[in-house]
Amino acid sequence: MCFFYSVKKEKSEELVINNLITQHQLSLIEDVYFANGFSHLKMPVLLRENNENYLKYYSWGLIPGFCKTESEAERFRNMNLNARSETIFEKKSFENAAKKMRCLVLCSGFFEFYDGGGKKYPFFISLKNNGLFVFAGIWDSWINRVSGETVHTFSILTQETNSLIGALHKKHRMPVFLNFDDAQKYINPETSQSKIIEITNKRIEFEKLKAQSIARFNPKMSEQNNVEKISAFYSYPELSQYFRYDKDFNDEIRSSLLY
């Protein structure tokens, strides 16, 4: 899953060096320490038009352009926080966006919950170099027929989990992470559908990621959670007992985990 994530722009020079974003655009990004998908916050995304990358703030939760009423749009934006990468070119809600409206979702880390003995332990998953990384996304625009307002929205693509995240929460789905080279190709509208499928089928090496346990919090309290310390390391000594006996946690994966 990916329903909660954060954006911290520090240590993100690599994005500038790789020409995904300009130094000026990077400076415009505001830190968000906790975005709850169901709050549909406006978050920074990068899209490409006329051979240039644009930084936009779009609302998380894709509303397909064909929606007629506000209540219909509400239902869609709640279920379309994520889109399964395997089927974006087939699903009516995503087909149009997948072909012509792809974007990169900037993210410094996201939140997962490990179930240990029936208790939930929150983890923050980020890059070992603490940089900002990019997810594959799609966007759409929807016109509210009552107010006339145009709403721009996006969804984060998901794929099968890699070993680190799969062993951590056993939910089988994680965001599609892109390397910088693929990221440029991904948002280029000229890139072929088969190339997009090839790119989104790749999976990040788990060695690049780290997962650290953090203090418990109530995900519903969006405002209260939006503080930097939400992703600070918090130790749960009892966690080692679960991980030690979990056959999915080999030594290499365990070295990427902090708990």
Place this chain on the structure above:
DNA sequence: CCAGACGTTGTT
């Protein structure tokens, strides 16, 4: 042909 769907995966 028309009516109805159109989608993902989750916490204190």
Place this chain on the structure above:
DNA sequence: GTCTGG
């Protein structure tokens, strides 16, 4: 808007 199911 466009596909699916009846």
Place this chain on the structure above:
DNA sequence: CCAGACGTTGTT
């Protein structure tokens, strides 16, 4: 994932 619902009738 958990909480809450879970249904019917009638007319040109």
Place this chain on the structure above:
DNA sequence: GTCTGG
């Protein structure tokens, strides 16, 4: 028991 909504 099983689907729906959040």
